[in-house]
Amino acid sequence: MDRVLIAGAGVFGVTAAIELRKRGHPVMLVDPGPLPHPLAASTDISKVVRLEYGADEPYTVLAERAIVGWRRWNRDLGLLYHETGLLLLRRTPLAPGTFEQDSFEMVSRRGHRPELVDGAAVRTRFPAWNAEQYRHGTYDPEGGFVESGKAIARLVAEARRLGVELREGVAFARLVDRGAGIISGAGEAIAADRVVLALGAWTPHALPWLAAEFRSTGHPVFHLAPKDLDAFRPERFPVFCAEIQNTGYYGFPAHPESGVVKIARHGKGRPMHPESPQRSVTAEETAQLREFLAGTFPLLQDAPIVHTRICLYCDSPDGHFWIARDPDRPGLVVASGDSGHGFKFAPVLGALIADVVQGRPDPLQSRFAWRPGLRPANWQEATRSPT
Numbered sequence: 001m002d003r004v005l006i007a008g009a010g011v012f013g014v015t016a017a018i019e020l021r022k023r024g025h026p027v028m029l030v031d032p033g034p035l036p037h038p039l040a041a042s043t044d045i046s047k048v049v050r051l052e053y054g055a056d057e058p059y060t061v062l063a064e065r066a067i068v069g070w071r072r073w074n075r076d077l078g079l080l081y082h083e084t085g086l087l088l089l090r091r092t093p094l095a096p097g098t099f100e101q102d103s104f105e106m107v108s109r110r111g112h113r114p115e116l117v118d119g120a121a122v123r124t125r126f127p128a129w130n131a132e133q134y135r136h137g138t139y140d141p142e143g144g145f146v147e148s149g150k151a152i153a154r155l156v157a158e159a160r161r162l163g164v165e166l167r168e169g170v171a172f173a174r175l176v177d178r179g180a181g182i183i184s185g186a187g188e189a190i191a192a193d194r195v196v197l198a199l200g201a202w203t204p205h206a207l208p209w210l211a212a213e214f215r216s217t218g219h220p221v222f223h224l225a226p227k228d229l230d231a232f233r234p235e236r237f238p239v240f241c242a243e244i245q246n247t248g249y250y251g252f253p254a255h256p257e258s259g260v261v262k263i264a265r266h267g268k269g270r271p272m273h274p275e276s277p278q279r280s281v282t283a284e285e286t287a288q289l290r291e292f293l294a295g296t297f298p299l300l301q302d303a304p305i306v307h308t309r310i311c312l313y314c315d316s317p318d319g320h321f322w323i324a325r326d327p328d329r330p331g332l333v334v335a336s337g338d339s340g341h342g343f344k345f346a347p348v349l350g351a352l353i354a355d356v357v358q359g360r361p362d363p364l365q366s367r368f369a370w371r372p373g374l375r376p377a378n379w380q381e382a383t384r385s386p387t
Contacts, residue, residue, distance in 0.1 A: 011346050015353070049067060084238040170184050175329065175332060216315070248266050
């Protein structure tokens, strides 16, 4: 079997390592470390898991498979996935073409049972919300959140258990001979039959021939300490998206360990190198959050912000992942382009990447294929979509 070298131990890299090892490949996984890497997007307390993808059936099908996988990992690896349900609320009525309406119709058509909710239901079931403003939406009992940093730690341990050779402290510097290995940051040459580069937001900076195809962007994340913790427990405050096509805000119930409420903003973001000294939340972003809280969650309007971070995306122009062989470098597979919605698919990402490494066909490969030439005019639309 081909020896596979994977650079990057975030969610793309570690799941690929596990799957390829299960298929019999000798696998080395390298990362600058420590793991979970403190700057990686995967390293956080929570990520959303949801079926809802508007009218996009292929992503909905993939999300169905992923949720089955998260439930299996809960059994095999310990509790990681909290199925709190997903609440999508709007200030204006649902209508065809809105993310909420299209998602409701797609998920219902596929046999799931989301509910329509109105202002009265919001007031009684989800009292932390401003029911005078948010009176239209859906609630899906499937979906919730994953403790993402904990998930990466357990997946790394699982990779080790399966026999993946894991080397922390090894950074990717450049490719060797069109994919016959890599040169590390320390100058070490590491040979392989196949190379998978799963570099996340470092992709456009580390691979100059792809600098025009990806961009790394920063998005603000806030952890708040609610005074009334009971109002933000999962049964009253599930994972939410607040008219996300317009506001960009989404968030989580009180964390099961720390009790903080995490709220983040999915949008165009700020272009940013992953190691930039400006990688911090700005006063303007904080003021925008406070304005949002005042109209949406009055109980959080003055809640202390106990932690902030910038979550880095690796955006592709169309918002789809990029999992493909490089046509000019036969030994190389690039697995990147998370575009801010990759983590939920962790249980199926490894197989998608391994299929490309092995040359196995998959119906989704055309969507995630090598597709150079998408122009920056598409960037804003892709990164503002509710992914």
